[in-house]
Amino acid sequence: MAFDSLTEKLQNVFKNLRSKGSLTESDVKAALKEVKMALLEADVNFKVVKNFIKTVQERAIGQDVMNSLTPGQMVIKIVNDELVNLMGDETTEISLKPGSEITVILMCGLQGAGKTTTTAKLAGKFKQKGKKPLLVACDIYRPAAIEQLQVNGEKQGVPVFSMGSGHKPLNIAKAAIEHAEKNGFNIVILDTAGRLHIDEDMMTELVEIKENIDVHQSILVVDAMTGQDAVNVAEMFNNKIGIDGVILTKLDGDTRGGAALSIRAVTGRPILYVGMGEKLSDLEQFHPDRMASRILGMGDVLSLIEKAEATIDEEKAEALGKKIKKAEFDFNDFLDAMEQMRNMGGLSSILSMLPGVGLPSDIEIDDNAFKGVEAIIFSMTKEERSNPAILNPSRKKRIATGAGVDISEVNRLVKQMEQMKKMMKQMPGMMKGKGKKGRFRMPFGF
Structure with a gap:
């Protein structure tokens, strides 16, 4: 499970802090040095770690903390607060157009990140909220990509618009929007092609869609298991086409979790959802405060209740x-x-x-x-x-x-x-x- 190693290391640091009746400046610096190493080992971006530790240290060495009755607890609270700030101060919803206006969502990402499956899960989430989503098969290159979207769409009870692989993605997207207007769909989700790496053809195709269609939200799907590369991919997509948010997949796998702690700080774009498994319910909305609590070993009872x-x-x-x-x-x-x-x-x-x-x-x-x-x-x-x-x-x-x-x-x-x-x-x-x-x-x- 993501963050397990990081959580264990941070808990050991905090255990030592709690055991001290009072803290000196050197105690705080020594503890934060261990926190820094734990974050770097979790594959958090180096610049992000450097700024994070600097901010925590400035707050932790303040008089209010050093002179408090429970200085160890105060330092832990500061770390928690700054983790939340790092990942975003609040939960970010996917922006939708008002009323019956059609919201077009462009899904993009590299091949193998779980984009097509995640796209169908997201459509299922919208359906649960009373929306009428339409999935659109714009990946005309990968063998069986259209069939995969149709199978996943059927699982979620969401229809899939497809014109096969003989048309340009832009034309498929235009036809899908016309179909949505005639049939009362209010969300159109474009599943675009992924590549093994970022290339000019891929970006040109996405730019062409965005220049000719009113795309309301561009969402990037990245694989958390790729660690720091996930952050690099997010930064490049944001610079090339502009993204509105990120969905992190495979956060339930054997990953160090650093991407979740770095993406917001590096790209300025929020994490919207995280994939924690194969089921629809395993696509969880991202709550920075709850994730910080889980990382620090404080649990996430609210998410557990919602899942139940x-x-x-x-x-x-x-x-x-x-x-x-x-x-x-x-x-x-x-x-x-x-x-x-x-x-x-x-x-x-x-x-x-x-x-x-x-x-x-x-x-x-x-x-x-x-x-x-x-x-x-x-x-x-x-x-x-x-x-x-x-x-x-x-x-x-x-x-x-x-x-x-x-x-x-x-x-x-x-x-x-x-x-x-x-x-x-x-x-x-x-x-x-x-x-x-x-x-x-x-x-x-x-």
């Missing part, structure tokens, strides 16, 4: 809650719970948004590990899932064979279910007790 509201089946969740309170839940309910968790991006995604649950960078949570548990449950009959009490040795042996695991794995899962039920039965009484502290190890590997 968008993906969780409320009726199922309420029914499961009632069963848990009565300690009546079974393996069917557990399958539902795993599905809800998967829809929210998996356990690793959820944990990354919780305050104080930052995992060391060398530890990974493999969400595929739950497939073994699912295999055991799917090897049970409906009756066995609903009533685990009937699971005798012979049934367990059959289940183990069906799931391709040792019988000890089945025994462990059944035991964990029993422990969970016992714990839930005890919870009401324990909640009434005062001053008692208990720590439970969640079953099922949670």
Whole structure:
């Protein structure tokens, strides 16, 4: 997950700051030197790091900080504030024309950045907001690009306008706008061609479209995994054609995340969305304050709540809650719970948004590990899932064979279910007790 290494290093720096009752100027400088190294290792632009550290140091060595009761906390707050400033003071929405006027959005980027998939996801977001988007296939060069857009458009329930590969992108775009006017579409999203590198032909094509069509927003899609190159690409596109915003893809991958901290400062253009996975819900609006909080290991509860509201089946969740309170839940309910968790991006995604649950960078949570548990449950009959009490040795042996695991794995899962039920039965009484502290190890590997 992006920023994991950076988060771990910054938390170690801040831990040392908090442990000191008072801070000297040399303490602050030593801590910021470590922060500087952590940012550079995260592939943040050198000039951006230099200005960032300078600004933080000037604020942190002020009298108000040095003489405060909690100087360490004050320094951390300053770092947080400046991270937010670095990425943009506020969340930026994609600008749309008022009323029924058609908004034309030009999507551009290099090949392999996930532009076509992101374009379809963005159309899906607009549809969710009650808009009528039309996707337009202007990539006439890459094999199967048109088909890919059509497949992704179908997934989002958004129509795709295409004239094949025998027409100029400009003419396709003009025809698409006429089609939108006649059929009541109010957003036209042009999926233009990507290249393996920036070249004159590519830029000329984009400039031609912008000179002949009223493009309201030009959005660049860049791959966060390319690190500093993502910032260079953004700067070049902005200088050549002018962009209004950036969408960063693959921020859920094994990336150092420096692009997210550099693009705004280098280009002056905001990050609009970040791609955190393959699903529509994994295209998240970019909130600078929430991202800063996640980077500093403070969690992002607001985004977690929004993701839960968008993906969780409320009726199922309420029914499961009632069963848990009565300690009546079974393996069917557990399958539902795993599905809800998967829809929210998996356990690793959820944990990354919780305050104080930052995992060391060398530890990974493999969400595929739950497939073994699912295999055991799917090897049970409906009756066995609903009533685990009937699971005798012979049934367990059959289940183990069906799931391709040792019988000890089945025994462990059944035991964990029993422990969970016992714990839930005890919870009401324990909640009434005062001053008692208990720590439970969640079953099922949670």
